[in-house]
Amino acid sequence: MSLSATRQAVAAAQRIVVKVGSSSLTTTEGGLDSERLSVLVDTVAKRVAAGGQVVLVSSGAIAAGIAPMGLRRRPKDLATQQAAASVGQLALAHAYAESFARFDLTVGQVLLTADDVVRRSNYRNAQRTLNRLLGLGVVPVVNENDTVATTEIRFGDNDRLAALVSHLVGADALILLSDVDALYDGDPRKGGSKVIREVTGAADMAGVDAGSSGASGLGTGGMASKVAAAKVACTSGIPVLLTSSANAESALGAADVGTAFAATGNRLSARRFWLAHAAGANGRLWLDDGAVAAVVKRRRSLLAAGITAVEGAFDGGDVVELLSPTGKVVARGVVAYDVEELPTLIGRSTHDLPPEQRREVVHADDLVPMR
Numbered sequence: 329m330s331l332s333a334t335r336q337a338v339a340a341a342q343r344i345v346v347k348v349g350s351s352s353l354t355t356t357e358g359g360l361d362s363e364r365l366s367v368l369v370d371t372v373a374k375r376v377a378a379g380g381q382v383v384l385v386s387s388g389a390i391a392a393g394i395a396p397m398g399l400r401r402r403p404k405d406l407a408t409q410q411a412a413a414s415v416g417q418l419a420l421a422h423a424y425a426e427s428f429a430r431f432d433l434t435v436g437q438v439l440l441t442a443d444d445v446v447r448r449s450n451y452r453n454a455q456r457t458l459n460r461l462l463g464l465g466v467v468p469v470v471n472e473n474d475t476v477a478t479t480e481i482r483f484g485d486n487d488r489l490a491a492l493v494s495h496l497v498g499a500d501a502l503i504l505l506s507d508v509d510a511l512y513d514g515d516p517r518k519g520g521s522k523v524i525r526e527v528t529g530a531a532d533m534a535g536v537d538a539g540s541s542g543a544s545g546l547g548t549g550g551m552a553s554k555v556a557a558a559k560v561a562c563t564s565g566i567p568v569l570l571t572s573s574a575n576a577e578s579a580l581g582a583a584d585v586g587t588a589f590a591a592t593g594n595r596l597s598a599r600r601f602w603l604a605h606a607a608g609a610n611g612r613l614w615l616d617d618g619a620v621a622a623v624v625k626r627r628r629s630l631l632a633a634g635i636t637a638v639e640g641a642f643d644g645g646d647v648v649e650l651l652s653p654t655g656k657v658v659a660r661g662v663v664a665y666d667v668e669e670l671p672t673l674i675g676r677s678t679h680d681l682p683p684e685q686r687r688e689v690v691h692a693d694d695l696v697p698m699r
C-alpha cells in the first residue's frame with residue numbers, strides 16, 4: 329500500500345508535536361497508568377534517538393490527581409479540578425522525568441495559559457523557551473496551567489493547545505493520540521460507523537458527526553475538539569495524524585495508521601496565525617456579499633461601504649470577526665475604529681465620508697480569511 333503524501337510528510341517530520349489525552353495515561357479509577365505512560369515514552373525516545381525533536385503536549389493532570397486526593401470521580405467544580413491538577417501535574421511530570429531518564433533524556437515542564445498564546449508578547453516568549461529547550465535536546469512536556477487558569481482564560485482542551493503549540497514551534501507534523509484509533513463518520517461507541525482514513529478538504533468531512541464535546545469518562549475535549557484542532561493545524565500548513573495511543577509506535581514510525589489530515593494552507597507568519605487562531609475577538613462586523621468577495625477572494629481591505637451591522641465592544645486596534653450575510657466567520661482582522669464610530673459610517677461609500685474617516689475599516693495587511 330503506498331502512503332499518501334500527508335502520511336509521508338508525517339513520517340519524515342523532524343519536529344513533531346505529540347498530544348496525548350487523559351484517557352491514554354490514566355486508569356478508570358483516576359490515577360496514572362505508569363505502564364501506558366512508559367510505552368509512550370519508549371516511542372517518543374525512539375523518535376528522538378533517530379534525530380527527531382518532539383514536544384509532548386500531555387493531558388492527565390486532573391485525572392492523575394483524582395486517586396491521590398481521595399476523590400472517586402473527576403471533580404465538576406473548577407476549584408476542585410484545579411486542586412486535582414495541582415496534585416496530578418506533579419505526579420505526571422515526575423513520571424515523565426523518571427521514564428525519559430531511562431533513555432538519558434531530560435524533560436522540561438512548560439505550563440501555559442491561554443494568555444501566553446493570545447498576547448503577542450507572551451507568544452514570542454513561550455516560542456523562545458520552547459525553541460531553546462528543543463535546541464538543548466530537552467523534551468518539553470506541555471500542559472495547560474490548570475491551577476491558575478480561570479474559566480474565562482482557559483484553552484479548555486489540550487487539542488487546541490497542541491495545535492497552537494505546533495505553530496509556535498514551527499512543527500512539521502502534529503500527532504493527536506486518543507483512545508480511538510481514527511476518526512469515524514459517527515461515534516464508534518455506537519457502532520456502525522465508517523472509518524475515515526484521509527481528510528484532504530472540507531468534502532471529506534461532509535456528513536461526519538464528531539459530536540459536540542462528547543468526551544469519554546476522563547477526557548474533556550471529545551472528537552469535535554480534535555477535529556477543530558486538526559483544522560487549525562492543517563489550514564496553517566501543518567499535517568496532522570489522529571490515532572490511538574496504542575498505535576503510537578506506528579504513528580511515530582511509518583505513519584500508516586489512523587486518520588491523516590492534509591496540510592491545506594500555507595504556513596502563516598506568527599502575526600497572521602495569532603490573528604486567525606489565537607487572539608480573542610472583541611466584536612463582529614457583518615458584511616454584504618460584495619465585501620465578502622473583496623476580502624476573501626481578492627484579499628482587499630474592508631471598507632465601510634460593505635458593512636451592514638456591527639456588534640460587540642471594541643476599540644481601534646482590537647481583533648474582530650468578519651461575518652458573511654449568513655453569519656459564517658469569513659475572516660478575522662484588526663479593526664481601525666472604535667465601535668462607537670462605525671454606525672454612522674457603515675454602508676456609505678468612501679467618497680461620501682469626511683476625509684478623516686476614509687481609512688479602511690480593516691486593512692488588508694491586518695486581515696486573515698478563514699477557511
Ligand SMILES: Nc1ncnc2c1ncn2[C@@H]1O[C@H](COP(=O)(O)OP(=O)(O)O)[C@@H](O)[C@H]1O
Nearest residue numbers: 349350351506512514515543544547549550551
Ligand atoms: N466521529 C467520531 N470518531 C471517533 N471518535 C468519536 C467520534 N465522535 C465521538 N467520538 C468519541 O471521542 C472520544 C475521544 O475523545 P476524548 O475522550 O476527549 O479523548 P482524549 O482524552 O484522548 O482527548 C472517543 O473515545 C470516541 O468515542
Ligand SMILES: N[C@@H](CCC(=O)OP(=O)(O)O)C(=O)O
Nearest residue numbers: 350388389390486547548549
Ligand atoms: N489540562 C487538563 C486536560 C484537558 C484536556 O484537554 O484533556 P483531554 O481531552 O484528555 O486531552 C489536564 O491535564 O487534566
